[in-house]
Amino acid sequence: MAFVSNKRICVFCENAEQKINYKEFKTLRKFITDQGKIIPGHVTGVCSKHQRHLGKAIKQARNIALLPYSVDPRHF
């Protein structure tokens, strides 16, 4: 049986060119739920360093109305 590792590799560690910025809200949208909550790193596989940057960028994007603070689940 082939060795299958369950270890996830961070997307941002793999691609050094892909920087986390609040202006790239389309990429940030992948890391929030439909309800608008930030998805934890152990679910998405993002490392703790980049998860910190992600959280900061998502909060900045929320401040300028690029991303929602919360979405009512009745409007899905």
Place this chain on the structure above:
Amino acid sequence: MNYYETLYIVHPALESGRLKDIILGVEENLKKSGGTPLTTEFWGKRKLAFFIEKQKYGTYVLLQFNGEGKCTSDFAVELEHNPNILAHLTTVIEKDAVKEIEEDLETQIAGKTREIEKAESTSEDGKKETTETETATEAAVTELNTEPEGTAPVRSEEGEPAEKAEATKAEETTTDESAAEDNTETQEPAKEETAVSEEE
């Protein structure tokens, strides 16, 4: 000397002429507060993630500038007191992140308005197409929902549904036979057969 960028949202009701005046006014305010504007990028009108001052849409403008740290606070106060600006966000950037945009502000505004008009026209066409596809998918779903009624007992390999299917088949065959022949004497053995199959 640090490099900063400010993304601010202008009121969506403003048209291209007044919009340009407001953007130039913001740059003048920045100069008064001690900064030097480097580039202005016009993002265009887009839908806000939530309502700001009862507005659903907003015109985004990105302004990159450099100056001392104090100029940002004065500039923020100026933006706060401007009634045409719904929201703003100032962040520190590196020198490499400063964009070089050759287009004038007028051409940017004109280009973005054309893009928005095109997008609106395509979205309307897309909506029509989606409604057609939705109706097609609904029809397919209803067909799928109707099909399994006759086929479900045959698919299941368990004992009870198979027996039921056999019983129903027997009933159908007997009724067909009885209908083909005269409906007097031949119905009695057929009924007996169905009774036996039901008992089984």
